[in-house]
Amino acid sequence: MLADYVPVVLLLAIGLLIGVSSQLIGKLVRPDRPDPEKLSPYECGIEPEGDTLSPNAIPYYIYGLLFLLFEVEVLFFFTWAAVYQNMMLFAFIEITFFAFILFLGLIYAWLKGALDWRAG
Amino acid sequence: MSLLMKVGVVVGILMLAIAYITLAERRILAFMQFRMGPNRVGWGGVLQPLADAVKLLSKECIMPEQADKWMYRTAPVVSMAFALVPFAVVPFAQAFYITDINIGLLFIMAMGSVGFLGTIMGGWSSRSKYSFLGSLRALALMISFEVPMIMAMTGVIIFSRSLSMVKIVEAQAQYGWFVLLQPLAFVIYLLCGVAETQRIPFDMLEDEGSLVCGFHTEYSGIRFGLFFMAEYANMFMVAIVATVLFLGGWQRPFVSWPFFNFLSVIPSIFWFSIKVLALMFLYIWLRGTLPRVRYDQLIYLCWKILLPLSLINLMLTALYMLWGMNAWTFLALSIGSGLAWLWVYDKTQTLARSPS
């Protein structure tokens, strides 16, 4: 079983190698002529204004919150699906209850307007 | 075949495929828009990817002054490496895969979610409003669509009883392609796949109109190239997973009908690649045809349409296994319930919009 994971490590190493080596090789080939205009953050040609790192991320954050909770529930479906054919009716009743509770959560989020996009 | 050779072959073919799908995309888009596309380098443009690579390598890599230097450099490496790793578990042909692990599908999802971190690393470290906002947006979208995506996969796992990619393909010799049993899940998966890889109808990442270029606004040269390659590798991965889960992987069409046995003379790698390329063509076609969807509509599509639909699909599949109902009834039921949900959703929208 552990031997199955050796190629995974190998591919990860290759991926890292491609990433690092291409940047290093690029360093040898490419020109490097920085100037203050080039190095300032892109802002459609006008002077950068205000603090870059304080945008309003609240609307995105709410979806992150919901995603985390649903993701955990969804993972239970994977274990369930892998053994469903071994224990049909019992597993079906269990998952119906589980899915019903998940659905309740979704309905609650929907009715409370948590799924609605609030810009700004 | 030794392990190293297999890995080498897979990585080599993948790199070639990425290089040429970019060329194919440009040519096909050009064809759809009555243009020529890149046709100067080599014979009809076949050497264009090489020229692009040389250009990207020899171009100046500008790093913004205030950037978080090390994170800025690491972000493309993370994206690239974790886009490459999932290819370890792909069964490309009968008895040709690098490795077959028990949790193959979950492994692919897990590595994909690590890849998301490359996005936010790039967006945050370059200290630009556009890239930062772009990365937040893209990330919120990608993670949202992961939920219905996993739910859609679950329907297939009920039949295959395993998460191993090879076993899922083998199970389709028994049941026939899962697209016939799980049409709803297939559609849900394809839509989620487009959103996960940030392709055009759903590409909040590169919303040129409002966000310049998304999280890699500040990236140039080979660092941009790495992000670009990772994006196309992810596209291939989505197409491959769709092929393995729903379109029978390496299996020939009509796999459960002995009448079509003569099709077996064609090697299985051919069937696999033709299906993957067809899906890739579908993505390019979508890009050439559809306008961009608004962000809030996209979020609604995920949470209000795809998530309930995938839940319905899952419960229907469980019922189908339990009762052993007729496959055609099941097919009609799942498509019917899909349309019914769309109708109900449409009603709620009109109700919400009407003044009261």
Add this chain to the structure above:
Amino acid sequence: MVPLSWYLSLSAVLFIIGIVGVLVRRNVIVVFMSVELIMNSVNINLIAFSHYLSSITGQIFTIFVITVAAAEAALGLALIVVVYQNKGSINVDEMNVMRW
């Protein structure tokens, strides 16, 4: 073959790093991340025991630990964000009133 005590030692080290983080850092999100570290050291213990003592129960417990950690993360971060919005600070020292 790695003996069980190595895993236990690793988990102890991570646990104590987490505890130190909770005690010394002033930023509440870093404190929160240290709590995640502590939970992870517990997970290592559970899974190491599950493997070496041949019982699947440890792995199942880890699933529930992860579930509870997810719920805790969602709630904890929601609370932190609300506190930050009301007080404008994420400093543990300044969260010293029960109501405002």
Add this chain to the structure above:
Amino acid sequence: MAFLILAAIAVASAVMVVSVKNVVHSAFSLVVTLFSVGCLFILLRAEFLAATQILIYVGSIMILIIFALMLIDIKEANRQRRFHHQSKFVIGIGIILVIEIILFIIPRSEFIESPEKLIARTAEAGGNIQIIGQSLFTDFIFAFEFASIIILVAIVAAIFLGKQPTSIIKKSSVIKDSS
């Protein structure tokens, strides 16, 4: 060997989490720790848990923490003092505790290590996820259903908290994303 490398990465990045000044760097070092702990789970033959660890911790919880970090004023947070004034004392106690546990407590405790049985049972059930599923849906069924209720409660509470007025953020925001 693999254990030593992974453990070293995990401990080093865990130290980074509690010691670096920049909170975002601290979050990304936690990602490294969680990832290497996930790899350790594979060494312990718990593949499903390894994938779950990476999917939930790295792919969800860490992303949520990073979102939360993006909400706060990171520059201000980084400018402040990192540690409490009694930190030296706490670190000293921590080091003493580590030494005590590793040198004195763990070597004294004895377990009968027999991983073979579980490996055999896993092979019989068809894999790690199948054996977890079987046991989860028979012996731990109550805990399983209860987990769903915990998550429901968390969803309700998180939505309630998330709908609080956003006074300070509104004032300090420079960019408004209007789409």
